[in-house]
Amino acid sequence: MDTETHLNNDSPEEDVWDNVWLFIKATIMGSIIIASIFGNLLVIVSVMRHRKLRIITNYYVISLALADMLVAMFAMSFNASVEISGRWLFSYTLCDVWNSLDVYFSTVSILHLCNISIDRYYAICKPLKYSMHMTKKVVAMMLVNTWVSPAFLSFLPIFMGWYTTTENQMFRNEHPDICKFVVNKYYAVISSSISFWIPGSIMIVMYLLIFKEANRQEKEMFNRHGAAMLLHANNTNGDMLSNSGGSSKTLTLHEINQDLHHTPTRERSISRMKREHKAARTLGIIMGIFILCWLPFFLWYDSVSLCTTCKCPDIVVAVLFWIGYFNSTLNPIIYAYFNKDFREAFKNTLQCTFCSLCQRPPSDLNYIDQRRPSMRYEDRTRSVFSETYLKHNVDRRSSEFGSTL
Structure with missing residues (x-):
């Protein structure tokens, strides 16, 4: 009798805590989804409205923002419904659609970042070849390939049933109201390699080369400027080039003028180099955060798939999924925090969005350089x-x- 009374007394409290936890979980997931959708939409609109942001690199950024927004709309929303309700609310076919979209958009995102790292590598390490190789046609082909090729890794094997084990396929047929993504060893290795390990390795190598070259260029420019200052000081005191011919002296003085007198051509060159290096740093941060967000998930994904006896609590699996999803929300925040052009474009776009009578034309962002x-x-x-x-x-x-x- 006492035991029954004790259980009855605890039951309402457990229900209250379950409801509180459900509310917290729904609030966190809903906030991530809404922030991801509107944040990435802000990136797309800002680039479309401001001419200064319409550069080749930002074509990848727009496409990446679209992929991240679709992750929130289709992958996150389905996952949130399962976590909140505790069961699959949709049909058997929609389960395959959700799993396919989840794999597809995750792969599309990291392939975009891989393309961006290659683009930045050519822009900084091979600037003379950049304009010849990275044309609009080449960028368009890379983007098309980025959007098309992941379909052969996601939709085709999942709808054909090649991705999972025989036991899980039989379980799904008997329990159509349960939607769990259980893969076999072969699909786990192939999908994780194409979606994460290979592109991630390429990104790391590209950015190591980029930062090495960026540091070399900055040191070379400092050394050249310092040497020019020394030559100019010696020349002013009459102690320089006393044994040099006229043509050599003219060339040296020209180099001095190039280094000491900030000519418009030199200013443009310095400004362009600074933009390239700053863009590389910003995109490097984006890629680093992407790897940090998805690395725990792929470690779990491969370990559980290859080790049949390994088990992981459902709460841990849910956290790993949403840490990966959260990357789609972080990218617009990184743009706004680290990139002045994006920060001003976001501000201008939001001002005109929330002011219903605002007739302000899109800012060209040139006043940033005029400060x-x-x-x-x-x-x-x-x-x-x-x-x-x-x-x-x-x-x-x-x-x-x-x-x-």
Whole structure:
């Protein structure tokens, strides 16, 4: 009698805690889905509205944002329904559709990031070949391949039943209301290699080469500028090139002017290099976070598939899935935090979105570069004609040049 009374007293409390946990879980999952959809939609709209963001690299960014948004709409939403309700609410066929879309969009996302790493490698390490190789036609072909090829890894084997074991296929036929993604060893190795391990390895190699080359370029530019300053100081004191011919002296003075006088051509070159390096850092952070989000999942995925006796609690599996899904929400946040152009574009787009009477045209984002004092161009003009002015401002220019890198 006492035992029954004890159980009856505990039952309402357990129901309350179950409802609280269900509410927390639904709130977290719903927030991730909504943030992912609207965040990635903001990326797409911002790039379409602002001309300055319409560069080749951002074609990959738009396509990646579309893939991440579709992950939230189709993969996350189905998973959330299972986690909240505790069972599969849809048909037997929709279970295969969900599993296919989950594998498909995850693979599409990492292939986009792999393409971006290759694009950045050519832009920074092989800049002379970049414009010849990375044309709009080549980028379009890469994007088409990125969207088409994962279908042969997801839809085809899943709908044909090649992905799973015989036991799980029989279980599914007997329990159509249960939707679990159980794979065989062969599919686990092939799918994880194509979806994660091979592209992830390529990305790591590309970015190691990129950062190595970026550091080399910055050191070379600092060394060249320092040498030019020294040559100019010696030339001003009459101690330089005393034994040199006229043509050599003219060439050296030209190099000095190129390094010390911030000509428009040199300014564009420095500005372009800075943009490339900053874009590489931002995209490197995106890729690093992608690997950190999906690495735990793929480690679990391969270990459980290859080890038939290994078991994992359902709560751990759900957490691993949603850590991977959360990557689709993080990418727009990374753009806004680390990239000034995207940050200003987001701000401009949101201002015009939430202001119903706003007739403001899309910003060209050029005012970001104009925030530097306009006196710098006047200084460059004066320095061409005034050797005394240049002599007194070499140290200041050196600090400005270093700070821009």
